Amino acid sequence: MLDIKFVRENPDAIDVAMANRQTSWDREKFFELDDERRAVITEVEELQATRNAESKKIGALMKEGKKDEAEAAKEAVRAVNEKIDGLAERRTALEQEQYDFMAHLPNIPCEATPYGKDEDENIERRRWGTPREFDFDFKPHWDLGTDLDILDFERGNKLSGSRFTVLGGAGARLERALINFFLDTHTSRGFKEWWPPIVVKRQTMFGTGQLPKFEDDAYHVSGDNFLIPTAEVVLTNLHAGEVLDADTLPRRYTAFTPCFREEAGSAGRDTRGIIRQHEFDKVEMVKFAKPEESDEELESMTAEAEYLLQQLGLPYRVISLCTGDLGFSARQTYDVEVWLPSYNAYKEISSCSNCGDFQARRANIKYRDPENFKGSRYLHTLNGSGLPAGRTMAAILENYQNADGTITIPEVLRPYMGGLEKIEPVA
Missing domain, CATH: 3.30.930.10 (Bira Bifunctional Protein; Domain 2)
Structure with missing residues (x-):
C-alpha cells in the first residue's frame, strides 16, 4: 500500500507512475475523500473545544445557583456530543472508503524499472x-x-x-x-x-x-x-x-x-x-x-x-x-x-x-x-x-x-x- 501522505503531497508523481503502468487512478475521488475526512476531523476538534468550554461553565453556574443556565449548558453539551458521535461515524466510514481506495492502487515503479507499455x-x-x-x-x-x-x-x-x-x-x-x-x-x-x-x-x-x-x-x-x-x-x-x-x-x-x-x-x-x-x-x-x-x-x-x-x-x-x-x-x-x-x-x-x-x-x-x-x-x-x-x-x-x-x-x-x-x- 502506498503512503497516503506521499500520495496527498505528490499527486503528479502518482499520475506519472500510473500512466507508466498503463493504468490510471481517480485523483479527484482521492482528494474528495481526503478533504472531507480532514474537514470532519477539524469540525470534531472545534466541537470538542466548544464542549470543553461549555462543560467548564456548568460547574461555575451551579456554584452561583444558576440552575436554569446550568441545565441549558448541559443541554448544549449533549447536543454537541450527539454531533461529535455522528461525525465520528462519518469519519469511520470515510476512512474505510479511503483505505479501500488506497488498497487498489498498485506500487510505484522504481527508477531501475524500464518504461514500457507491455x-x-x-x-x-x-x-x-x-x-x-x-x-x-x-x-x-x-x-x-x-x-x-x-x-x-x-x-x-x-x-x-x-x-x-x-x-x-x-x-x-x-x-x-x-x-x-x-x-x-x-x-x-x-x-x-x-x-x-x-x-x-x-x-x-x-x-x-x-x-x-x-x-x-x-x-x-x-x-x-x-x-x-x-x-x-x-x-x-x-x-x-x-x-x-x-x-x-x-x-x-x-x-x-x-x-x-x-x-x-x-x-x-x-x-x-x-x-x-x-x-x-x-x-x-x-x-x-x-x-x-x-x-x-x-x-x-x-x-x-x-x-x-x-x-x-x-x-x-x-x-x-x-x-x-x-x-x-x-x-x-x-x-x-x-x-x-x-x-x-x-x-x-x-x-x-x-x-x-x-x-x-x-x-x-x-x-x-x-x-x-x-x-x-x-x-x-x-x-x-x-x-x-x-x-x-x-x-x-x-x-x-x-x-x-x-x-x-x-x-x-x-x-x-x-x-x-x-x-x-x-x-
Whole structure:
C-alpha cells in the first residue's frame, strides 16, 4: 500500500507512475475523500473545544445557583456530543472508503524499472547456456510424460478437472527430488526453511497484495479463508504486525508449498502440459531487508534462482519487466525464463521482485534501528520463485530427452533419485 501522505503531497508523481503502468487512478475521488475526512476531523476538534468550554461553565453556574443556565449548558453539551458521535461515524466510514481506495492502487515503479507499455517491451539483461540443437524429432513434455507413464493428464482431469495432472512413478519421484534439491540448496546458502499452512485468512492475503484486486483468481475455502497462490503470502505475513531489530536484517526465508490459482484471466494460454496448472508445487524465497539494502538483495535473490538452473544445466535468460508489465505489489522485477524446445522460446520459471515498503505497509511490518533513528520504520520485502517444480520438470523432460524417448536425469538430481540416471518406459 502506498503512503497516503506521499500520495496527498505528490499527486503528479502518482499520475506519472500510473500512466507508466498503463493504468490510471481517480485523483479527484482521492482528494474528495481526503478533504472531507480532514474537514470532519477539524469540525470534531472545534466541537470538542466548544464542549470543553461549555462543560467548564456548568460547574461555575451551579456554584452561583444558576440552575436554569446550568441545565441549558448541559443541554448544549449533549447536543454537541450527539454531533461529535455522528461525525465520528462519518469519519469511520470515510476512512474505510479511503483505505479501500488506497488498497487498489498498485506500487510505484522504481527508477531501475524500464518504461514500457507491455511484455513486448521488457528488456533482456543476460543469457546463460545454449539451447540444444536436436538431431532427431524432439517431443513436447506432455507427449514425453505420457509415453513414459509419468504424467497422466486424463486421470488428473477425471479426478479434479482441467489443468490438474497426476504424476506417477519416476515422475512423482522427480517432483519430490526437485523440491528437496531446491530446499537443500537454499538452506545451505543462508535461507531459513519454514513449513507453513496453506490455508490463510483474508487479512493474510491482503497483506501481500493478492486481495482485493485478485480475489477472482484465488481459491476460497470454508469461511473467509483462501488456499495460498504462493508461499510468498505466508512467509511475508509471518512477521505481520511485528517490529524486527535492524541487526536481524536481512532475513532470508524459504518454503515448499502446494500453490493454488484459478488463473481466470489466462484461459487459452499454455493449456497443454504442466506449464500453467491450477495446483502446483513451488519452493519460494522471501526476504526482509532495510530499505538501503533491498536493491542488492534483489540482485542476490535473482542470482539464487539462476544458480539452481545452472546446477541443472538448463539454458535461461533474465529480463527486466517494464512498467507496463510489472506486478501489482512490485517496484522492480526480474523474470528468469527457461528454454523450452516445444515452444521454441524462453518461458518464465522464476519472478524475483522488490516490493519496497508496499507490502510492509499492508501487513504492518517494521524494524527498529536505535543507532540511526528513533521509533520504527517500514522495512522492504522481496520475493522470488526458487523454483516451481512443475515448470522445472517440463524443462528437464524437454531439454534432456533422448532419441529413444528416455530422459537423462541431471547429475545433481541423481542422489535424490536413488542413483537413477535415466527415466525409461516401465516394462
